[in-house]
Amino acid sequence: MPAATQLKPSSGSAVAPGRADALLVVDGVTKRFETPDGVLTAVDDLSLTVAPGEFLGVIGPSGCGKSTLFNVIGGLIDRYDGRVTVAGETVSGPHPSIGMVFQEESTFPWRTVIDNVAFPLEIAGLPKAQRYEKARHFVHLVGLDGFERRYPAELSGGMRQRVSMARTLASEPKILLMDEPFAALDEQTRLLLGDKVLQIQQELKQTTLIITHNITEAVQLSDRILVMTYRPGKVKRIVDIDLPRPRTSEIVSSEAFGRYVAQIWSDLREEASRGMHDDEARKRQGGEKSG
Amino acid sequence: MTALSMKRAVPVLIGVGTLVAAIGAIEILIRAGLINRYIVPLPSQIIASFERVIVEEGIPERFWLTLREAFWATVLLSVFGVGIGVLLHRIRILRLATETWVAAMASAPTVLMYPLFLVIFGRNASTIIMMGFVAGLAPVILKTLEGLAGTRRVLIDVGRSFKLTPWQLYWKILFPAALPSIFVGIKLGMIFALINIVGVEFLINFGGLGQLINELAERYDLAGTYAAICFVILVSVLFFIFTERLERWLRPVN
Numbered sequence: 001m002p003a004a005t006q007l008k009p010s011s012g013s014a015v016a017p018g019r020a021d022a023l024l025v026v027d028g029v030t031k032r033f034e035t036p037d038g039v040l041t042a043v044d045d046l047s048l049t050v051a052p053g054e055f056l057g058v059i060g061p062s063g064c065g066k067s068t069l070f071n072v073i074g075g076l077i078d079r080y081d082g083r084v085t086v087a088g089e090t091v092s093g094p095h096p097s098i099g100m101v102f103q104e105e106s107t108f109p110w111r112t113v114i115d116n117v118a119f120p121l122e123i124a125g126l127p128k129a130q131r132y133e134k135a136r137h138f139v140h141l142v143g144l145d146g147f148e149r150r151y152p153a154e155l156s157g158g159m160r161q162r163v164s165m166a167r168t169l170a171s172e173p174k175i176l177l178m179d180e181p182f183a184a185l186d187e188q189t190r191l192l193l194g195d196k197v198l199q200i201q202q203e204l205k206q207t208t209l210i211i212t213h214n215i216t217e218a219v220q221l222s223d224r225i226l227v228m229t230y231r232p233g234k235v236k237r238i239v240d241i242d243l244p245r246p247r248t249s250e251i252v253s254s255e256a257f258g259r260y261v262a263q264i265w266s267d268l269r270e271e272a273s274r275g276m277h278d279d280e281a282r283k284r285q286g287g288e289k290s291g
Numbered sequence: 292m293t294a295l296s297m298k299r300a301v302p303v304l305i306g307v308g309t310l311v312a313a314i315g316a317i318e319i320l321i322r323a324g325l326i327n328r329y330i331v332p333l334p335s336q337i338i339a340s341f342e343r344v345i346v347e348e349g350i351p352e353r354f355w356l357t358l359r360e361a362f363w364a365t366v367l368l369s370v371f372g373v374g375i376g377v378l379l380h381r382i383r384i385l386r387l388a389t390e391t392w393v394a395a396m397a398s399a400p401t402v403l404m405y406p407l408f409l410v411i412f413g414r415n416a417s418t419i420i421m422m423g424f425v426a427g428l429a430p431v432i433l434k435t436l437e438g439l440a441g442t443r444r445v446l447i448d449v450g451r452s453f454k455l456t457p458w459q460l461y462w463k464i465l466f467p468a469a470l471p472s473i474f475v476g477i478k479l480g481m482i483f484a485l486i487n488i489v490g491v492e493f494l495i496n497f498g499g500l501g502q503l504i505n506e507l508a509e510r511y512d513l514a515g516t517y518a519a520i521c522f523v524i525l526v527s528v529l530f531f532i533f534t535e536r537l538e539r540w541l542r543p544v545n
Contacts (some may be wrong), residue, residue, distance in 0.1 A: 074452055075452075076448055076451060076452070094451050094452050094453070094454050096454060100448070100449075100452040102445050102448060104443070104445040106445045106446060106448075106449050107451075108446065108464070108467070108468075108544040109544060110467045110468075110470070110543070110544060119453070119463075120453050123453050123454075123455060123459065123463070151543070151544040153544055154325075167449075168452075177313070188426065189406065207515070280504075
């Protein structure tokens with residue numbers, strides 16, 4: 001097995017050694033929810049770091065607490081155990097250094113593309129001419145030149161997600177946090193948008209954390225991948241993706257890529273299967289109760 | 292004619308065509324004796340009576356009075372209806388405590404309260420405006436509330452992620468997101484208000500189109516009565532055009 005595809009052993013933590021310079025540190029985060037069936041631990045003692053300029057992928061089966069982790073890091077959930085810091089500063093509530101791209105379509109339908117992208121600049125109080133100039137740069141960056149005056153309803157799903165991404169990038173966050181941004185798109189569009197993300201990351205040296213359940217996407221984009229366990233969400237394994245950069249979607253046809261995908265799937269399979277059985281058992285129980 | 296202007300003209304042409312066809316059908320049914328002409332006058336008679344009603348019955352002044360009353364009632368119910376809707380959305384306990392009552396208010400026959408309003412405001416336009424306002428308030432409150440509560444969670448999260456203040460969150464996200472629903476409420480409220488305005492004009496014999504309809508009906512001038520009703524519809528049409536324009540200006544695309 002080539003060194004590039006060797007997997008690190010499960011450590012229970014993604015705080016890699018020698019990462020004292022980490023930009024983002026998630027330290028022992030545990031999040032529990034009160035549910036009608038009792039307390040549900042969504043994320044359990046999870047730690048990770050992201051170095052400046054790094055692209056970290058977080059992958060796990062449905063229901064493993066990926067989105068909870070996204071909301072904790074983004075400051076949208078504030079009652080949890082543990083700590084999240086950005087450049088040494090504790091995150092409590094939404095942090096200006098963290099930009100979020102959501103899974104669900106989140107463009108403002110009443111604003112044109114340029115006005116959507118200029119939104120954070122408008123909030124920051126930038127004069128109109130300046131914010132439009134800056135917004136145009138980010139529209140260009142995501143490849144939507146010529147669509148500035150269009151409304152989201154006139155765009156495809158992939159284009160709308162690019163608008164969301166441009167809007168978040170316009171706020172110039174230190175860390176770009178993305179929650180399954182291409183989940184609603186078809187595989188081909190997803191791969192092409194992956195190219196766009198790689199290109200942007202290359203250009204801006206943007207520190208990025210992407211949460212996904214798509215192995216191909218995670219391997220295509222990431223420097224490291226954190227594999228999560230099914231409920232409660234813990235770190236199962238961290239995989240260094242030693243594929244050459246700059247990358248494009250053509251990498252998916254390489255042998256090394258295939259090996260990474262296979263190895264991550266072998267880790268994920270067990271968790272996904274546990275999740276599926278758990279889900280079925282809950283549905284059966286629900287059926288018996290209602291029956 | 293370009294393809295785009297043709298595309299826009301087609302619905303208008305179909306609408307006008309349907310109206311003309313319906314009027315023609317009624318004319319034929321009346322002439323054939325299938326509809327009693329002493330209850331429903333011939334559309335041709337109604338059209339012929341327009342000039343008479345406009346010249347002899349002082350339609351411009353009456354139309355202007357009803358239009359002004361409807362305008363002020365709409366302004367009031369927009370300001371207070373949207374304001375109360377926002378308040379109920381902000382204060383959850385208040386919403387839970389009063390939402391059912393507001394919904395019940397929508398079906399209350401408030402027009403029957405006109406003697407009370409006459410005592411409070413006197414026999415003047417204020418009474419009529421307030422009656423219209425009260426009648427149209429509930430749908431504006433309910434639709435504002437529905438629009439704000441129905442704002443997609445992710446849009447609010449986007450706002451939170453950009454650290455918007457509560458005021459910015461309302462003004463920049465919740466309000467534009469709720470705008471289509473708010474305008475449905477305003478249009479419904481305006482319809483309720485106009486019905487009540489004309490109804491109270493009719494009842495208290497104060498003036499406006501309502502009073503004219505009453506007078507013409509008592510004279511058994513059926514064609515004139517229907518012609519006057521057409522002017523009430525015109526008030527409604529003008530308000531619809533105005534609110535649609537306003538909505539499109541505030542939110543060009545839904």
